[in-house]
Amino acid sequence: MRFGTLDASYGRVARQVAAGGLDLPDDLRALIAAGASAPGPLTGGQPGHPLTGPVYVEGARPGDTLVVELLEVRTGDWGWTGCRPGGIGLLDDEVPGAHTHFWDLRAGTHTDFLASGFRARLPLAPFPGVIGVAPAAPGPHPTAPPRQVGGNMDVRQLVAGSTLYLPVEVPGALLSVGDVHAAQGDGEVSGTGIETDGEVTVRLGLRRGRALTMPELRTPPEPTPLWSAGAYVTTGHAPELLEAARHALRGMLAHLGEEYGLGFTDAYILASACVDLRVSQIVDAPHYTVSALLPQGLFAR
Known part of the structure; x- marks a missing residue:
């Protein structure tokens, strides 16, 4: 099963880049830095992530475990990372002004960080920042906080080759996926990773008789060229x-x-x-x- 996903700007970054390159209007830059750069559904009074789903999983019952094998995660051509005063990042109260950095992801394997004569190369390690099933508690539910059924966990190890185990709380599980990041450090310290459109291909299964209380996952062996130099x-x-x-x-x-x-x-x-x-x-x-x-x-x- 393949999920086509929009980035946290509801796809406006990709459309603007395709239409006219990286010369984006100031209001869009500010909105992107705020993490909600286009009108979208509001859940619980908070801006929501654009998610693909929910998908009803035939036979899934409360008390089951949904097994999600991530087969492939692909990024769009462009990504962005933002910060702003008063945002959700770890040091946003020290940021002098709203700022959005744009990343060229077209190489497919890496992206270069270019700023003030500085250059560094990041290998891409794309993963869905949001993946989860529906909670049994009555809603609506904001998408921002992760829960016992998954959601906005931002676990960067959920790359292709990993398997995620989610507790099922409602009939059909109701799986949703979105918020693909091309790369991210553990912590997502500015409040955003490399946000991008994406495609997430998964294979679904069920485990009966093992009721999880929180998501669990199994990761593949991790190639470490990024960390090989210490x-x-x-x-x-x-x-x-x-x-x-x-x-x-x-x-x-x-x-x-x-x-x-x-x-x-x-x-x-x-x-x-x-x-x-x-x-x-x-x-x-x-x-x-x-x-x-x-x-x-x-x-x-």
Whole structure:
């Protein structure tokens, strides 16, 4: 089964690029940076992701597990990553202004980040940011928060070759897919990965008699050219996990500025596309430790 999906701008980025290149109007840039650059359905008073579905799965019953094998994930020709003051990103309160970075994905295997004379190459690792089934609780349900039935999980390991297991809560499961990202770091720190239109091909199955309480997944062996040259790591330590993450990210953005000459916003965008945030420890009271990892393979040629 193949799902054709729109990006978080409801396809307007691709249409604008096709019509006139990357010279987008200021109002569209601002809306894209806000993560909702075109009119779309509102759910629970919040902008919703454009999703394809729901698909009724014959024979699926509450208490079953829906098995979703991801066979192929393809991107559109163009992608974007945005940030703005007051947005949902980890350091959006420090962003000087709304900004959208556009990515050329036409090579199919990689995309280049170009900013202020700086160049880095990111391999594409596309995955659906939103994939899930319907919750049993009465709706409507905003698409932004992930739930026990999946949804907007943004798990970057859900690439082709992975298998996702979802708890079924309603007859037919009602599977929906969308929000393809061409690449993303663990954390999606600016609030957006590399957002793009896409195609997601899956094979569906059912497991009886095993009722999950949360989604689970199995990933394929991960080729690691991006990480083969090691990583530069910054750390954050604080009594709250989010504050520790902010400290680690600030250190990484400072490193990108000092080492590579990137301004705050460009460094923030790049980090959202490829820097991994990891919880290094949660037992050494009173502080949590979060590490931010920058893959040095970005700079290999």
